Amino acid sequence: MTKVSMTVNGRPVALELEDRTLLADALRDALGLTGTHVGCDTSQCGCCTVHLDGRPVKSCTMLAAQADGRAVVTIEGLAGSEGPTGGDALHPVQQAFTECHALQCGFCTPGMIMAAAGLLAENPAPTEDEIVHALEGNLCRCTGYVNIVSAVKRAAGLMRG
Amino acid sequence: MPLAGGMTLVPALKLRLARPSHVVDIARLPELQGIEAGGGRVTVGAATTHAEVARSEAVRRAIPALAALAEGIGDPQVRNRGTLGGSVANNDPVADYPAAVLALDAAIETNRRTIPAAEFFVGMFATALAPGEIVLRVAFAVPHRAAYRKFAHPASGYAMAGVFVAEHRDGPRVAVTGAGPAVFRWREAEAALSSAFRAEALAGLEPDASGLNADIHASAEYRANLAGVMARRAAAAIE
Known part of the structure; x- marks a missing residue:
């Protein structure tokens, strides 16, 4: 098992995961953030795109352990982050x-x-x-x-x- | 097994093509970071992502063709993770960076030694790296002018033929990727450009098709022709 600490949508999380866990699976299965979709699982389709330290990456092609210490934003964390009214306003x-x-x-x-x-x-x-x-x-x-x-x-x- | 961006290794792990007992993430080692320009060289840390190379003011100023090559690798998400060191250590026959490494007479610095580009790429997915040897940085020679053109497979985006043409003080260098089992220098094109650094000097030239890759996407002859076309386009861009 691997301990992974990261920030997800502004919230610090600490997870204990099987070593091989992909970031996409950690987000969906361990954190319940199912807005990140797994389409092809082969780095082609981009459905699993999240932001890692502000830049888009394919979360199905990263081990969750590679995100240790980093900031991840998923589709669930986008609303309110840039909108003119903040809060729950859509991005x-x-x-x-x-x-x-x-x-x-x-x-x-x-x-x-x-x-x-x-x-x-x-x-x-x-x-x-x-x-x-x-x-x-x-x-x-x-x-x-x-x-x-x-x-x-x-x-x-x-x-x- | 060392893991950098993981753009090749993670898919290989998922398919069980690679089954290492341990995977060690080296992407954040300080020795593998940074871009420096000076003394006729641009030195790029092995963990530098393609996006960082594409954005780098130092690279864009000294070797714009290298920044453009990096900007054309894969897609944005891949460029945000994939690294220079990973690309050259993997030596995929359809990878872009090996063409720049050969045509820009680069030196590959590892944790044990410095390997000249000419000795680094030894065959399909094979390099001079010994087990446990890790690329720290790659020092590219700054050319007078250079350009890279590839014909990307329309579905995968990988180079079916990619040609990096560079003019150095000691003459032109032309490196071809995507067409053969591994990147290679195309000496006949270099000789033609030595007499006149113009696209028309390459008219009618194509590399010998024997030994080039043939698969469901293209025959060896088609790839040879594409390499000729890409070489002329690259030369035309900088003549």
């Missing part, structure tokens, strides 16, 4: 995904939102090409990419205010 990327209908089945959505939020934290005014490049690690099998790209553009506008 601007979540709000834009709702307004632009940037989802069909919704399975890829948490990963798409975490990847998009990661992009906008680094590049507040991305071009369409930059958005597409930034979402290269996220697959939508409903092929809803057009609305997803529109939502990221809208979110960028909302965040610039």
